[in-house]
Amino acid sequence: MINRRQFLGCLTAAASSCVLVACGGGGGSDTPTPGGKKSSVAKASASPSANGTTVPPAASIADNAGNVWTLSSGYIYKNGTKDPYSYNVTMLLWYSGSVYQENTSGNFYQWTGSTWVQCLDPRLGGTSTDGTAIPPASYIIDKSNNIWTVSNGYIYKNSVKDPYSYNVSLLLWYGGMIYQAGTGGQFYVLTLAGNWLPCADPRIAAVASPGAFYGINGHYDYPFTPAQVVGALRTLGCTTYRLGCINTPAQLNPVVSMASAFQSAGLTLFTLVNYGLHDANGILFTSEAAGYQAAFAGAAAIARALAPYGVTMYECGNELTRDPAIIVNPATAGTGRADFNNANWPIMRGVMRGMIDGIKSVQPNARCGINFCVADVAASDMLWDGLQPDGTGGYPQVRWDITTWHNYQAYGDIFNVGTDGAGPGFNLPVYCKARYGVPFMITEWNASPEDTETFRASYVTQQLGEFYAARKTDAIQSVMYYELDSGDNTYGIVTNNLVPIQPTYGAFQSFVAANPDT
Numbered sequence: 001m002i003n004r005r006q007f008l009g010c011l012t013a014a015a016s017s018c019v020l021v022a023c024g025g026g027g028g029s030d031t032p033t034p035g036g037k038k039s040s041v042a043k044a045s046a047s048p049s050a051n052g053t054t055v056p057p058a059a060s061i062a063d064n065a066g067n068v069w070t071l072s073s074g075y076i077y078k079n080g081t082k083d084p085y086s087y088n089v090t091m092l093l094w095y096s097g098s099v100y101q102e103n104t105s106g107n108f109y110q111w112t113g114s115t116w117v118q119c120l121d122p123r124l125g126g127t128s129t130d131g132t133a134i135p136p137a138s139y140i141i142d143k144s145n146n147i148w149t150v151s152n153g154y155i156y157k158n159s160v161k162d163p164y165s166y167n168v169s170l171l172l173w174y175g176g177m178i179y180q181a182g183t184g185g186q187f188y189v190l191t192l193a194g195n196w197l198p199c200a201d202p203r204i205a206a207v208a209s210p211g212a213f214y215g216i217n218g219h220y221d222y223p224f225t226p227a228q229v230v231g232a233l234r235t236l237g238c239t240t241y242r243l244g245c246i247n248t249p250a251q252l253n254p255v256v257s258m259a260s261a262f263q264s265a266g267l268t269l270f271t272l273v274n275y276g277l278h279d280a281n282g283i284l285f286t287s288e289a290a291g292y293q294a295a296f297a298g299a300a301a302i303a304r305a306l307a308p309y310g311v312t313m314y315e316c317g318n319e320l321t322r323d324p325a326i327i328v329n330p331a332t333a334g335t336g337r338a339d340f341n342n343a344n345w346p347i348m349r350g351v352m353r354g355m356i357d358g359i360k361s362v363q364p365n366a367r368c369g370i371n372f373c374v375a376d377v378a379a380s381d382m383l384w385d386g387l388q389p390d391g392t393g394g395y396p397q398v399r400w401d402i403t404t405w406h407n408y409q410a411y412g413d414i415f416n417v418g419t420d421g422a423g424p425g426f427n428l429p430v431y432c433k434a435r436y437g438v439p440f441m442i443t444e445w446n447a448s449p450e451d452t453e454t455f456r457a458s459y460v461t462q463q464l465g466e467f468y469a470a471r472k473t474d475a476i477q478s479v480m481y482y483e484l485d486s487g488d489n490t491y492g493i494v495t496n497n498l499v500p501i502q503p504t505y506g507a508f509q510s511f512v513a514a515n516p517d518t
Contacts, residue, residue, distance in 0.1 A: 165196065
């Protein structure tokens with residue numbers, strides 16, 4: 001298994017941009033004439049045109065530098081010199097300090113000073129405000145500059161009819177994604193893979209139950225007594241503790257002791273049932289059934305041991321979608337089906353189903369979570385809907401009671417998380433709220449391991465602020481910092497002697513004190 005530092009490094013990717021050149025290329029105002037000599041037409045000296053001036057009906061427009069732009073027979077002329085790279089132009093536009101052209105296809109291009117770059121009509125206003133809906137709006141512009149409209153119950157994207165939508169009564173831009181509702185009231189969301197999937201209205205606020213919002217991660221082999229851990233959590237202001245194990249005495253016995261202490265203290269133990277895709281010898285399970293059976297037995301044993309101590313919430317697996325047997329390339333964000341291994345997918349599905357069913361065979365009312373990373377919405381959707389990465393369906397559905405996610409700094413802001421470090425961001429908790437309709441937990445979060453404690457303290461304050469603001473709208477039930485003690489200053493918030501690591505500890509403690517979980 002790739003370690004956390006290596007994995008986080010895989011996710012750090014620089015976004016790239018692509019310049020789209022109008023009509024075959026860009027041209028400057030001093031482009032040589034066919035005879036090889038530059039035009040002798042001198043730059044005009046004119047006051048800038050009024051904002052919004054177009055040619056036609058105006059005869060010309062003047063920019064801020066005094067250049068005069070004209071249009072004749074579909075060609076652009078700047079100070080009398082023909083631009084050889086633009087043709088079939090129907091309109092010139094002066095808007096907010098820039099020159100734009102529109103061609104016969106209805107495409108717009110902006111003059112950058114050296115070339116033409118494709119863009120939208122600037123008068124449309126850019127990306128639509130979050131929550132824009134048709135009706136009453138007449139169009140929506142998404143973050144990729146696509147223009148969405150509705151006509152006679154059909155959706156059009158850049159004037160191209162969507163063949164899979166009809167009887168549409170509402171088109172909505174919310175949380176960085178496009179949603180539609182039909183005349184029957186059912187909502188659908190357009191996934192990053194280009195599919196419409198059923199969901200709820202994402203605008204409906206979902207309030208999480210108070211009392212377990214502030215959490216932190218620990219390990220069964222910490223050198224602390226249960227009483228010391230209880231004291232550490234209370235001093236920090238945390239009420240939830242994430243602790244993982246499998247069904248071995250060395251791991252389960254310390255977790256049972258912690259559960260007993262937490263029950264007496266009125267704190268919440270959130271147990272990670274830490275089974276993976278390999279057997280005790282490290283060999284990948286041979287089938288979905290084999291993975292299911294092994295995970296079922298182990299999870300049931302853990303539930304039997306913990307149920308008497310009031311443990312009712314479990315996380316079934318840790319970053320299984322990022323196991324090397326499942327993720328094809330660890331640098332991908334998980335927004336596409338092809339990011340995942342089709343042959344091994346059933347094994348992971350079997351292990352997840354086995355853990356959920358094993359726990360519920362002992363505790364039918366227990367709540368079980370499934371864990372995802374980065375922007376793994378393709379993985380979560382496939383599991384929820386019983387699909388394979390190759391797009392085939394009809395397989396067992398994995399249904400969980402809590403959606404759990406990991407959100408480290410390298411993955412990006414979970415409320416505006418991108419696709420593979422480059423794509424336009426979207427609000428992941430809103431998407432999950434609409435798609436799955438269950439509470440949401442961020443069970444691991446922290447800054448990058450190489451960051452200073454000064455930066456980490458600022459990050460803690462900023463992230464907790466975002467999480468706290470969304471807890472009463474997006475069903476964010478708990479956020480669990482990674483971690484209490486890491487043996488050094490990389491992730492831990494205290495040392496091996498439970499001494500606070502400052503200023504990170506103080507930032508966390510102060511935020512909790514000022515923002516009660518009520």
